[in-house]
Amino acid sequence: MKVTVCRKEHFNAAHRLYNQEWNDERNDEVFGKCNLPNYHGHNYDLIVKVTGEIDPRTGFVMDTKVLKDIIREHIIEKFDHHNLNLDVEEFRTLNPTAENIAVISWDILRKKIPVSLELKVVLFETERNFVEYTGE
Amino acid sequence: MKVTVCRKEHFNAAHRLYNQEWNDERNDEVFGKCNLPNYHGHNYDLIVKVTGEIDPRTGFVMDTKVLKDIIREHIIEKFDHHNLNLDVEEFRTLNPTAENIAVISWDILRKKIPVSLELKVVLFETERNFVEYTGE
Amino acid sequence: MKVTVCRKEHFNAAHRLYNQEWNDERNDEVFGKCNLPNYHGHNYDLIVKVTGEIDPRTGFVMDTKVLKDIIREHIIEKFDHHNLNLDVEEFRTLNPTAENIAVISWDILRKKIPVSLELKVVLFETERNFVEYTGE
Amino acid sequence: MKVTVCRKEHFNAAHRLYNQEWNDERNDEVFGKCNLPNYHGHNYDLIVKVTGEIDPRTGFVMDTKVLKDIIREHIIEKFDHHNLNLDVEEFRTLNPTAENIAVISWDILRKKIPVSLELKVVLFETERNFVEYTGE
Amino acid sequence: MKVTVCRKEHFNAAHRLYNQEWNDERNDEVFGKCNLPNYHGHNYDLIVKVTGEIDPRTGFVMDTKVLKDIIREHIIEKFDHHNLNLDVEEFRTLNPTAENIAVISWDILRKKIPVSLELKVVLFETERNFVEYTGE
Amino acid sequence: MKVTVCRKEHFNAAHRLYNQEWNDERNDEVFGKCNLPNYHGHNYDLIVKVTGEIDPRTGFVMDTKVLKDIIREHIIEKFDHHNLNLDVEEFRTLNPTAENIAVISWDILRKKIPVSLELKVVLFETERNFVEYTGE
Numbered sequence: 001m002k003v004t005v006c007r008k009e010h011f012n013a014a015h016r017l018y019n020q021e022w023n024d025e026r027n028d029e030v031f032g033k034c035n036l037p038n039y040h041g042h043n044y045d046l047i048v049k050v051t052g053e054i055d056p057r058t059g060f061v062m063d064t065k066v067l068k069d070i071i072r073e074h075i076i077e078k079f080d081h082h083n084l085n086l087d088v089e090e091f092r093t094l095n096p097t098a099e100n101i102a103v104i105s106w107d108i109l110r111k112k113i114p115v116s117l118e119l120k121v122v123l124f125e126t127e128r129n130f131v132e133y134t135g136e
Numbered sequence: 137m138k139v140t141v142c143r144k145e146h147f148n149a150a151h152r153l154y155n156q157e158w159n160d161e162r163n164d165e166v167f168g169k170c171n172l173p174n175y176h177g178h179n180y181d182l183i184v185k186v187t188g189e190i191d192p193r194t195g196f197v198m199d200t201k202v203l204k205d206i207i208r209e210h211i212i213e214k215f216d217h218h219n220l221n222l223d224v225e226e227f228r229t230l231n232p233t234a235e236n237i238a239v240i241s242w243d244i245l246r247k248k249i250p251v252s253l254e255l256k257v258v259l260f261e262t263e264r265n266f267v268e269y270t271g272e
Numbered sequence: 273m274k275v276t277v278c279r280k281e282h283f284n285a286a287h288r289l290y291n292q293e294w295n296d297e298r299n300d301e302v303f304g305k306c307n308l309p310n311y312h313g314h315n316y317d318l319i320v321k322v323t324g325e326i327d328p329r330t331g332f333v334m335d336t337k338v339l340k341d342i343i344r345e346h347i348i349e350k351f352d353h354h355n356l357n358l359d360v361e362e363f364r365t366l367n368p369t370a371e372n373i374a375v376i377s378w379d380i381l382r383k384k385i386p387v388s389l390e391l392k393v394v395l396f397e398t399e400r401n402f403v404e405y406t407g408e
Numbered sequence: 409m410k411v412t413v414c415r416k417e418h419f420n421a422a423h424r425l426y427n428q429e430w431n432d433e434r435n436d437e438v439f440g441k442c443n444l445p446n447y448h449g450h451n452y453d454l455i456v457k458v459t460g461e462i463d464p465r466t467g468f469v470m471d472t473k474v475l476k477d478i479i480r481e482h483i484i485e486k487f488d489h490h491n492l493n494l495d496v497e498e499f500r501t502l503n504p505t506a507e508n509i510a511v512i513s514w515d516i517l518r519k520k521i522p523v524s525l526e527l528k529v530v531l532f533e534t535e536r537n538f539v540e541y542t543g544e
Numbered sequence: 545m546k547v548t549v550c551r552k553e554h555f556n557a558a559h560r561l562y563n564q565e566w567n568d569e570r571n572d573e574v575f576g577k578c579n580l581p582n583y584h585g586h587n588y589d590l591i592v593k594v595t596g597e598i599d600p601r602t603g604f605v606m607d608t609k610v611l612k613d614i615i616r617e618h619i620i621e622k623f624d625h626h627n628l629n630l631d632v633e634e635f636r637t638l639n640p641t642a643e644n645i646a647v648i649s650w651d652i653l654r655k656k657i658p659v660s661l662e663l664k665v666v667l668f669e670t671e672r673n674f675v676e677y678t679g680e
Numbered sequence: 681m682k683v684t685v686c687r688k689e690h691f692n693a694a695h696r697l698y699n700q701e702w703n704d705e706r707n708d709e710v711f712g713k714c715n716l717p718n719y720h721g722h723n724y725d726l727i728v729k730v731t732g733e734i735d736p737r738t739g740f741v742m743d744t745k746v747l748k749d750i751i752r753e754h755i756i757e758k759f760d761h762h763n764l765n766l767d768v769e770e771f772r773t774l775n776p777t778a779e780n781i782a783v784i785s786w787d788i789l790r791k792k793i794p795v796s797l798e799l800k801v802v803l804f805e806t807e808r809n810f811v812e813y814t815g816e
Contacts, residue, residue, distance in 0.1 A: 003235045004268040012806065014694035014721040014763075019465055030466060032473065038763035041694040041721005043806050049268070054239070057155055058166060059231035064265045065168065083694075083718035095467035099411045103462070126692065126723050129472045132412040132457070139507045140540040148398065150286035150313040150355075174355035177286040177313005179398050185540070190511070193427055194438060195503035200537045201440065219286075219310035262284065262315050275779045276812040291601055302602060304609065321812070326783070329699055330710060331775035336809045337712065367603035371547045375598070401608045404548040404593070420670065422558035422585040422627075446627035449558040449585005451670050491558075491582035534556065534587050563737055574738060576745065639739035643683045647734070673744045676684040676729070 004051040004120075005061045009071045011080035014041040015096040039083060045124040046075060046105060052117040062117060070112045075105050098125040102133040110135065140187040140256075141197045145207045147216035150177040151232040175219060181260040182211060182241060188253040198253060206248050211241050234261040238269040246271065276323040276392075277333045281343045283352035286313040287368040311355060317396040318347060318377060324389040334389060342384050347377050370397040374405040382407065412459040412528075413469045417479045419488035422449040423504040447491060450533050454483060454513060459526040470525060478520045483513055506533040510541040518543065548595040548664075549605045553615045555624035558585040559640040583627060586669050590619060590649060595662040606661060614656045619649050642669040646677040654679065684731040684800075685741045689751045691760035694721040695776040719763060722805050726755060726785060731798040742797060750792050755785055778805040782813040790815065 017034040018027040027035045034040070048071055052061045082088060084096040090104045102123040113119050124130040153170040154163040163171045170176070184207055188197045218224060220232040226240045238259040249255050260266040289306040290299040299307045306312070320343055324333045350360060356368040362376045374395040385391050396402040425442040426435040435443045442448070456479055460469045490496060492504040498512045510531040521527050532538040561578040562571040571579045578584070592615055596605045626632060628640040634648045646667040657663050668674040697714040698707040707715045714720070728751055732741045762768060764776040770784045782803040793799050804810040 001239065002270075002272055003238060005235065006266045006268065008264040010806075012720050012722055014719040017467070030471075033761040036761050036763075036767075038766040039694040039719055039721070040692050040761040040763065041719065042692055043723045054233075054235050059153070059233035059236045061235055061267075063166075081713040081716050081720040083716075083720065086718040087716075097462075097467035099413065099462050099469055100467045102411060103409065126690075128416040130414045131469075132414065134410075136410055137511065138542075138544055139510060141507065142538045142540065144536040146398075148312050148314055150311040169353040172353050172355075172359075174358045175286040175311055175313070176284050176353040176355065177311070178284055179315045190505075190507050195425070195505035195508045197507055197539075199438075217305040217308050217312040219308075219312065222310045223308075262282075273783065274814075274816055275782060277779065278810045278812065280808040289603070302607075326777075326779050331697070331777035331780045333779055333811075335710075369603035371549065371598050371605055372603045374547060375545065400552040402550045403605075404550065406546075408546055418670075420584050420586055422583040441625040444625050444627075444631075446630045447558040447583055447585070448556050448625040448627065449583070450556055451587045489577040489580050489584040491580075491584065494582040495580075534554075561739070574743075641734075641739035643685065643734050643741055644739045646683060647681065672688040674686045675741075676686065678682075680682055 002051055003054055003061050004049050006047055006049045007064050007067045008047045009076055010045045011076050012043050013079050013082055013084050014039040015084040017095055042125050047122040049120040050117040074108050074112055098123050098131045102131045106133050106135055138187055139190055139197050140185050142183055142185045143200050143203045144183045145212055146181045147212050148179050149215050149218055149220050150175040151220040153231055178261050183258040185256040186253040210244050210248055234259055234267045238267045242269050242271055274323055275326055275333050276321050278319055278321045279336050279339045280319045281348055282317045283348050284315050285351050285354055285356050286311040287356040289367055314397050319394040321392040322389040346380050346384055370395055370403045374403045378405050378407055410459055411462055411469050412457050414455055414457045415472050415475045416455045417484055418453045419484050420451050421487050421490055421492050422447040423492040425503055453532040455530040457528040460524055482516050482520055506531055506539045510539045514541050514543055546595055547598055547605050548593050550591055550593045551608050551611045552591045553620055554589045555620050556587050557623050557626055557628050558583040559628040561639055589668040591666040593664040596660055618652050618656055642667050642675045646675045650677050650679055682731055683734055683741050684729050686727055686729045687744050687747045688727045689756055690725045691756050692723050693759050693762055693764050694719040695764040697775055725804040727802040729800040732796055754788050754792055778803050778811045782811045786813050786815055
């Protein structure tokens with residue numbers, strides 16, 4: 001009897017999309033206004049989903065307060081009010097697209113969430129653009 | 137050609153989280169302010185998802201009006217404007233966490249939805265805390 | 273040049289609507305299922321709006337972090353995860369309708385917000401039922 | 409390492425539900441007010457989800473601008489501000505239920521999205537009624 | 545001590561925008577795709593706001609259940625699942641723009657809401673296009 | 681008979697809050713993490729409200745397509761995917777708080793919206809922080 005518990009957190013960050021190995025023309029062609037040099041930003045929403053058995057003593061798969069604290073300590077502290085390209089080590093050489101932010105977030109959380117629980121993340125860059133990642 | 141049809145309903149209920157076999161200190165430690173003795177409450181949103189073949193005569197997998205009526209008769213009537221701990225038989229001895237409310241809702245609906253249809257529920261306790269259950 | 277700054281906070285609480293001077297029959301007639309004796313609850317959203325001149329040194333009418341802290345200390349701490357009828361002194365004899373919760377919230381905040389700023393509150397009991405109060 | 413990229417678009421359309429082979433009485437019985445002869449309408453939201461490997465040069469599974477353009481050219485242009493029953497060839501003989509609109513949308517998009525990417529659609533007819541289709 | 549009580553209801557309707565005294569060319573020029581002859585439609589949200597004194601016996605300005613019933617009987621029954629141009633008498637000769645739907649709704653409700661209460665309506669045609677009307 | 685027509689548009693931008701005349705310590709004290717040197721960002725939503733008489737020929741106070749085009753040309757083009765501090769002339773010396781972005785937006789739009797129409801703007805920096813400005 002497996003239930004998935006989901007927690008939504010958010011962070012506000014600046015970023016810019018470009019490939020450091022390409023020239024400006026090619027970056028403009030591929031990334032358009034997302035490549036503008038002085039950065040733009042988003043209100044990101046991150047939904048973290050963990051799946052496992054209900055503990056019969058608590059009725060919880062995982063206490064959402066504990067899940068919230070893990071997300072805030074390891075993801076929100078790292079990304080919130082920062083420039084993803086300049087301030088976050090993982091994005092020094094990795095393009096901070098929604099896809100890559102989701103993968104990096106999953107990788108960080110996977111080490112902090114008990115291994116008995118499956119992990120999935122959903123990252124909203126805007127209300128209309130979002131990505132899902134399950135680690136597979 | 138299987139399609140999933142989803143219907144969202146809502147109910148407003150009071151609850152309190154605690155384990156009857158634990159003392160107050162342990163309940164406070166685990167459940168924090170969710171364990172306060174006079175109850176608190178939520179606007180719950182329940183999404184019910186049924187998956188099956190489209191009936192070529194109607195274009196429906198299941199008429200959402202029928203699905204709505206089933207949810208309202210068997211779940212909303214039972215939970216809405218009630219105290220889950222005191223008024224709902226299933227939670228007399230079962231802690232009314234989001235996980236357990238989802239499982240109980242699924243169990244009730246499973247008996248009312250045609251067996252040819254797969255069933256999944258999503259229960260929002262708040263906009264930021266929600267759970268998913270597929271009966272597996 | 274007056275600007276209105278708005279901050280949304282939320283709390284989860286239980287309540288029950290009834291007039292202590294009426295008998296059960298009359299309370300049922302007027303309040304229906306909102307009068308059920310074991311309480312129900314809501315995810316309340318409170319929007320606090322303050323109107324005033326922009327401080328040219330900061331660009332703020334009022335720092336939303338300061339406004340957030342005032343709301344959390346004086347309203348959320350008092351109402352969140354509580355039973356409004358039993359736990360909140362103001363509602364011992366006052367029916368905790370959305371209207372009255374808004375008025376009490378405004379009265380509390382009015383003493384904490386600088387008098388140079390106009391104050392308005394909007395209280396959502398559900399997505400479909402909400403009230404507005406300006407102190408007039 | 410597969411990531412799912414999602415894009416939400418919307419269209420406003422009129423429709424009416426009925427089975428051309430049934431008489432009025434039977435159509436009323438099955439479709440109720442959705443069968444009213446002069447049509448009604450909806451603000452439809454369509455979420456298109458594509459799953460595949462991240463291109464290491466761009467950090468994209470698929471550029472959401474490209475995905476947006478495909479949806480707008482092949483779905484939105486066809487459905488938006490139209491009467492689904494009268495103006496859209498696919499629904500001349502097929503009942504434009506949410507289920508069938510999702511299947512038709514998937515079929516159209518499947519031909520326009522690279523075959524290396526899995527495709528799923530979610531169609532909201534209202535905030536409370538929506539369907540999901542994966543082509544299986 | 546005046547409080548404003550707000551209730552949100554919704555209806556799904558078809559409509560088409562055009563001026564019967566203009567030729568097709570002029571209608572196309574002014575109304576664009578909103579003038580397409582076979583109608584399109586929307587999920588309309590109507591927020592009705594009534595302002596008045598709190599009744600000290602109930603804590604209500606107006607019972608939202610009563611307000612809901614008035615809106616459903618006089619507005620939703622009339623507009624929901626209908627074609628505004630063809631089925632609603634008021635729009636036989638009046639263009640069913642969001643502005644005019646708001647004014648007609650206000651006029652209808654004004655006769656049903658106690659005169660001691662101020663009345664305001666907000667009508668959402670889409671999430672991005674909405675109008676407000678206070679009768680002034 | 682005055683109606684208010686509202687249109688919501690959005691832009692994604694980077695910004696940083698600080699007073700150029702203050703030292704780092706004082707800026708940190710007042711603006712906290714909003715003052716981090718490499719910028720952060722938001723998905724801003726801008727609601728523009730215009731109030732005036734309904735034109736009896738069209739049923740419009742103002743065509744929302746025209747209003748949308750004005751907002752996009754004069755506000756969205758200027759702010760979207762830009763760094764407000766570095767790329768937008770008005771914020772070279774003016775702190776880009778929500779308050780100041782609202783005032784600048786209103787000033788720009790006031791020159792483009794017919795003088796017969798009253799103008800109000802609402803700017804959402806996040807779902808929980810927003811400001812309103814009427815030019816008064």
